[in-house]
Structures are given as C-alpha cells and as structure tokens.
Amino acid sequence: MNRKRLNPVIVMAVLITALLPISCSWSGEAPDREYSNTPRGNFMALWTIMDEHYCFFDLKKDKLGVDWDEVKTRYAASISDDMSDRSLFEVLCKMIGELRDGHVNLTSAYDYGRNWSWKTDYPANFSKDLQERYLGADYIIGGNGYCYRILEDNIGYLVVESFDKAMSDSRLNVMFNNMALCNGLIIDIRDNGGGQLTASESLASRFTEKKVTVSYTCYKNGPGHNDFSRLHRNELSPAVHDLRWIKPVVVLTNRGCFSSANDFACIMKPLENVTLMGDTTGGGGGMPMSSELPNGWVVRFSSAPTFDADMNHVEFGVAPHIRVDMKDEDVQAGVDTYIESARAFINDKLVNF
Amino acid sequence: MTDSSRCSRWLSSVLLGVILTAFPLQATARRIVWDMPQYSETVRVTSFLAGTVHARDTYLSGSSYDGWGVGFENDNWTGYEPEKLFSQGRMHSDIVFGMMKNPRNGGSTMVFSGRDYAGFMWHALKYSNYDFLVGPAVMCELGVLYNRQNSNNPVNLEGYAGGGICIDNTLRFRNLGYDMAFLATFYAPLAGIGFAPDYDQPYFYMYKYGEYGKALHFISPFNNLVFTQQMALVLPIKESRLRVGFTVDGIRNRLGGHSRFMANTMFTIGFGMRYQTKKWDR
Numbered sequence: 001m002n003r004k005r006l007n008p009v010i011v012m013a014v015l016i017t018a019l020l021p022i023s024c025s026w027s028g029e030a031p032d033r034e035y036s037n038t039p040r041g042n043f044m045a046l047w048t049i050m051d052e053h054y055c056f057f058d059l060k061k062d063k064l065g066v067d068w069d070e071v072k073t074r075y076a077a078s079i080s081d082d083m084s085d086r087s088l089f090e091v092l093c094k095m096i097g098e099l100r101d102g103h104v105n106l107t108s109a110y111d112y113g114r115n116w117s118w119k120t121d122y123p124a125n126f127s128k129d130l131q132e133r134y135l136g137a138d139y140i141i142g143g144n145g146y147c148y149r150i151l152e153d154n155i156g157y158l159v160v161e162s163f164d165k166a167m168s169d170s171r172l173n174v175m176f177n178n179m180a181l182c183n184g185l186i187i188d189i190r191d192n193g194g195g196q197l198t199a200s201e202s203l204a205s206r207f208t209e210k211k212v213t214v215s216y217t218c219y220k221n222g223p224g225h226n227d228f229s230r231l232h233r234n235e236l237s238p239a240v241h242d243l244r245w246i247k248p249v250v251v252l253t254n255r256g257c258f259s260s261a262n263d264f265a266c267i268m269k270p271l272e273n274v275t276l277m278g279d280t281t282g283g284g285g286g287m288p289m290s291s292e293l294p295n296g297w298v299v300r301f302s303s304a305p306t307f308d309a310d311m312n313h314v315e316f317g318v319a320p321h322i323r324v325d326m327k328d329e330d331v332q333a334g335v336d337t338y339i340e341s342a343r344a345f346i347n348d349k350l351v352n353f
Numbered sequence: 354m355t356d357s358s359r360c361s362r363w364l365s366s367v368l369l370g371v372i373l374t375a376f377p378l379q380a381t382a383r384r385i386v387w388d389m390p391q392y393s394e395t396v397r398v399t400s401f402l403a404g405t406v407h408a409r410d411t412y413l414s415g416s417s418y419d420g421w422g423v424g425f426e427n428d429n430w431t432g433y434e435p436e437k438l439f440s441q442g443r444m445h446s447d448i449v450f451g452m453m454k455n456p457r458n459g460g461s462t463m464v465f466s467g468r469d470y471a472g473f474m475w476h477a478l479k480y481s482n483y484d485f486l487v488g489p490a491v492m493c494e495l496g497v498l499y500n501r502q503n504s505n506n507p508v509n510l511e512g513y514a515g516g517g518i519c520i521d522n523t524l525r526f527r528n529l530g531y532d533m534a535f536l537a538t539f540y541a542p543l544a545g546i547g548f549a550p551d552y553d554q555p556y557f558y559m560y561k562y563g564e565y566g567k568a569l570h571f572i573s574p575f576n577n578l579v580f581t582q583q584m585a586l587v588l589p590i591k592e593s594r595l596r597v598g599f600t601v602d603g604i605r606n607r608l609g610g611h612s613r614f615m616a617n618t619m620f621t622i623g624f625g626m627r628y629q630t631k632k633w634d635r
Contacts, residue, residue, distance in 0.1 A: 015524070
C-alpha cells in the first residue's frame with residue numbers, strides 16, 4: 001500500500017464534484033407520464049386513470065352501451081384551456097357519470113361529483129318514519145349503527161343503518177343473547193349505504209353453521225380493460241367461538257343498499273336459513289380505490305369486482321328471493337309492507353315447521 | 354378476532370420491525386480515540402437528521418407531495434482482521450418520518466421509512482490521510498406512505514432486500530489547529546427482491562387471500578434505482594467527534610405496474626465514539 005499523503009483540497013473537490021451530480025439528477029420527477037395542470041391535462045389525467053384502473057368497462061358496455069373511447073371524444077370537445085375550474089368540474093363529473101357507478105366520484109371544493117341513479121331512478125321502498133314506528137321508543141342501541149327490538153309476535157327486528165364500523169363480537173353476542181328466544185329475525189338493511197366489508201362479513205358469519213362459498217373476487221392487475229388477477233373464492237366461515245343464529249332470518253333490501261350492504265346481501269343469499277326480501281339492492285360491487293388529478297381533485301373508482309356464488313356480477317345489485325313493493329295504502333295506514341311481509345313469512349314458516 | 358384486528362396486529366409488527374432496525378446491535382465497549390477502526394474496534398456515530406422529503410407514489414396518487422422530515426441514523430464502522438480481503442465493515446441504520454403537503458388540494462401524506470445496510474469493505478486505496486474502501490453490501494429498506502386524501506387505499510408499503518455496492522471515502526486533514534475528517538459514502542442495491550402491490554391489488558385482499566407472491570418482484574437498477582449518498586465533516590470534541598453532514602436518499606422504482614419516486618435531503622448532526630469490541634471467541 002502506498003502511504004503517501006494526498007492533497008486534501010484536491011481529494012475533497014473530486015469527491016464533491018463526483019457526488020453532487022448524482023444528487024442533482026434526483027431533483028427531477030419520476031420517469032412516469034405526468035399531465036399538466038391545465039383543463040386538457042386534467043381531463044386527460046382523469047380519462048386515463050379511469051381507462052387504466054376502472055374494472056367494469058366491459059360490463060358497462062354490455063349493459064349501458066358505454067364506449068369509453070367514444071366518451072373521450074365526445075367530452076374532449078367541451079374542454080378548452082380558457083374554461084373555468086367550475087366548468088371543468090361539471091364536464092368531468094358528467095363524463096364519469098356516464099358509468100353510473102356510485103363508487104365513481106370526483107371530489108373538489110365545488111362539490112362531490114356523483115351519479116346516484118342506482119338509487120334515485122327506483123322506488124324508495126323505505127320510510128324512515130315507519131321504521132321508527134316499528135322500533136318504538138324503547139329499542140336497544142347496539143352501537144355502530146345497529147339497533148333492535150323484539151316485535152309483538154316474538155320476532156327480532158334488527159336495523160343496520162351502516163357498516164361503517166364493525167360491531168364488536170361481545171356486543172353481537174349480547175344482541176343475539178337478548179333475542180335468543182325469538183322465533184325468527186328480520187334484518188333491515190334498507191338505505192344502508194355501506195362501509196367496511198369486514199363489518200358485513202362479521203355479522204354474516206353468525207348465520208351459518210358451516211363454511212359456505214358466498215362470492216368471488218379479483219382485482220385489476222394491469223392497464224388493459226380485461227387485465228384481472230385470478231379469481232379468489234370468498235368463503236364465509238361460521239363464527240365458531242360466538243353465538244350463532246340458526247332460526248329463520250329475513251333480510252330486507254331496497255335500492256338504497258350499496259357497497260358493503262350490497263356485499264352483505266350477496267353473502268347472505270346462499271345461506272340456508274336466510275331469505276332476501278324486498279327490492280334488488282343498489283349495487284356497488286367493485287371495491288374502490290382513489291387517485292388524484294394534477295389540480296388536486298380526488299377521483300374514486302371501482303377497481304376490484306365482486307361476483308356472487310354463481311359467478312354473476314353484483315355491480316348492478318343482488319336480486320331478492322322474494323320481491324316485495326311498498327304499498328301506498330299501507331304507508332298511509334302506518335304499516336310497513338316490508339316488515340309485515342317478513343313477519344308473515346317467518347310466522348308461516350313456523351306453522352309449516 | 355376479526356380480519357381487521359388481525360391485519361392491524363400484522364401491520365403493527367411490521368412497523369415495530371422498521372423502528373427496531375435503527376437501533377445498534379452491539380453494546381459493550383470501551384471508549385478510545387478517533388481514527389479508522391483497527392481490528393476489533395468499532396467507530397459508532399449516532400446522528401439526528403432533519404431536512405426535506407418528497408414523494409410521488411402512483412399506487413396512491415399521481416400527485417407529488419413535498420414536506421419536512423426528521424430521523425435518526427446509526428453508523429458503525431468495524432475493523433476486521435487486517436489480512437482478510439474485507440478488512441472493514443460498515444453498518445448503517447436509519448429511520449425517517451416526514452409530513453408532506455400537496456398545495457393544490459391541501460392534502461397531506463406521511464412517510465415512515467427505515468433501512469439497514471451492512472457493507473464489507475476492501476481497503477482499495479490507503480494513504481496516510483485518505484482511505485478508499487469499496488465492497489459488497491447487504492441492504493434492506495421499508496417505506497410506508499400514508500395518503501390522508503385516500504379513503505380506500507390510503508397506505509402503500511414498499512421495500513426491498515438485496516445485495517449491492519458500498520463505496521466509502523475518508524479524508525483526514527488538519528485545519529485551524531484541529532484534526533478533521535471528510536467522509537463521503539455511496540450505497541446502491543444492485544439485485545434482490547422487492548415488495549410492492551401488484552398494480553391495483555388491495556392490501557386487504559393480499560392479507561385475506563394470502564397472495565403475497567404477486568407482490569414480490571425481482572429488483573435491479575432498471576426497475577428499482579436506489580441510492581444513499583452521504584457527505585460529512587468530522588470535528589473533534591475531546592475524545593468524541595462531532596459529525597455534521599448532508600445526506601441524499603433516492604428511490605425511483607417501477608414495481609407491480611406502478612411507480613414510486615422518493616427523495617430525502619437531510620442535514621445530519623451526530624456524535625462519533627470509538628469502542629473496543631469484546632471478543633466472544635477468546
């Protein structure tokens with residue numbers, strides 16, 4: 001080894017000049033495509049994000065006739081570089097609204113862009129006033145959107161307003177314990193807009209005694225419209241360490257059941273002692289993801305489709321076993337057609353049993 | 354126990370692992386003076402980091418986020434037997450936490466990252482005032498980005514483990530009557546295994562269906578270009594040494610069909626101590 005002494009100024013200068021260019025070269029952006037923060041740039045960013053990540057293009061083309069390339073051509077004509085942000089927002093919301101998907105939204109300070117035709121184009125089949133009349137004043141609040149009471153004919157009536165938060169196992173045990181002597185159970189999920197999949201599965205696991213294949217799912221694994229991962233079988237396992245319900249169950253559904261409420265209907269439908277009653281659910285069978293446009297607006301889209309146990313899409317909803325429509329004369333008489341039909345169904349089942 | 358609580362426990366374990374990577378592995382030692390470590394000696398520098406952080410992760414968002422970050426790092430130089438090819442070893446660990454903003458929508462993103470590098474150094478050039486060391490290194494890194502704008506896919510965790518190269522320059526000089534040293538280090542992984550979700554693969558599905566295999570990718574500088582570069586000045590304070598410096602870390606990758614670009618530019622300040630490592634075999 002050479003033990004000579006080097007000139008420190010020269011060595012330091014060499015090291016700094018050798019290393020600085022490396023760090024400077026990293027001040028640039030990622031090599032990915034980036035769109036400019038202009039109306040055209042934001043339009044193209046939104047169209048491309050949807051084009052590469054949205055999971056229902058083929059389904060929407062079959063059922064609704066939506067051709068995403070044609071949509072681009074049509075709406076691009078409305079984009080100009082001197083348009084206002086508000087006008088741009090309106091055009092972009094209309095463009096994504098073509099997909100008629102409740103999980104497709106654009107968020108800005110102006111509004112929450114949405115197309116809720118999955119619900120608004122259909123009869124409500126739900127009256128909050130009537131529901132409160134059946135619950136009465138002394139119903140039990142289970143927490144996290146769950147409330148229940150025992151009706152006069154010894155049938156449990158459970159309202160699940162939301163699946164935003166899962167009810168704990170111990171609270172579910174208390175609830176089932178309170179209704180243990182009931183002849184049957186009505187679960188009213190009408191107008192439940194969804195929440196967490198784990199919350200709906202946690203409740204559903206109380207209604208099966210064996211492992212049941214309830215749905216299938218996959219996710220987008222590439223930018224092509226048909227780039228999907230392999231299908232995953234979703235098996236519902238019984239809550240073996242907790243109280244389970246083996247008596248008749250009727251789940252009341254309407255068009256307001258969306259997202260994880262739609263998933264709840266989907267996974268309850270194949271169970272032996274469960275009957276879905278009411279209207280087809282609102283859908284929302286794609287697990288959503290989010291991204292952002294160059295101007296900061298947040299876009300949400302469906303990226304992981306769900307199929308029911310028979311491999312049908314549930315994006316447009318889950319059909320009930322028994323179709324029921326709310327009757328005007330019942331509403332005027334203070335009677336909820338759905339709840340009365342469910343009570344009659346359970347009582348009839350008991351008689352026949 | 355629900356799926357979500359199991360998932361939380363699993364994530365907590367990962368985060369705890371990230372935190373633990375920054376703590377030194379050796380503990381018992383005796384303090385002596387500063388120089389390049391001789392056989393069985395260790396020079397340890399523990400530093401505080403503060404500077405800017407930048408991230409753009411297309412799994413979460415197409416937007417860039419900028420902000421400030423702080424962290425800790427721990428550097429160990431160890432002298433091995435001088436007759437061996439790799440006569441010096443260097444271990445580097447750090448953790449960085451940063452908060453970033455997107456001024457266009459007021460959204461924020463948090464970053465939490467940790468890494469461990471272990472280099473085995475060949476003393477390629479040795480002058481009385483300058484040492485140039487180069488050698489292979491084993492590296493691992495984990496980085497979590499939490500985008501508070503995203504309600505459905507707010508978190509992306511990516512990382513890698515692999516082998517690479519480590520280059521170390523130490524220049525000793527005397528200035529203003531004090532012995533000082535200038536350090537310049539460069540690390541870069543060359544091959545290994547990277548972890549990143551497969552395109553739009555939800556973490557919930559990854560956990561629920563156990564499909565981790567799709568999230569593992571072979572990495573090379575072509576799809577995972579990473580480097581750490583440090584420049585530091587070492588100043589004497591009695592028997593210990595004050596190290597002030599500048600560190601630049603960069604990740605530019607494209608794994609699983611989406612890209613991540615992160616760059617940290619940090620000023621560092623820390624103390625260096627020399628230890629005599631206890632022999633376990635004597």
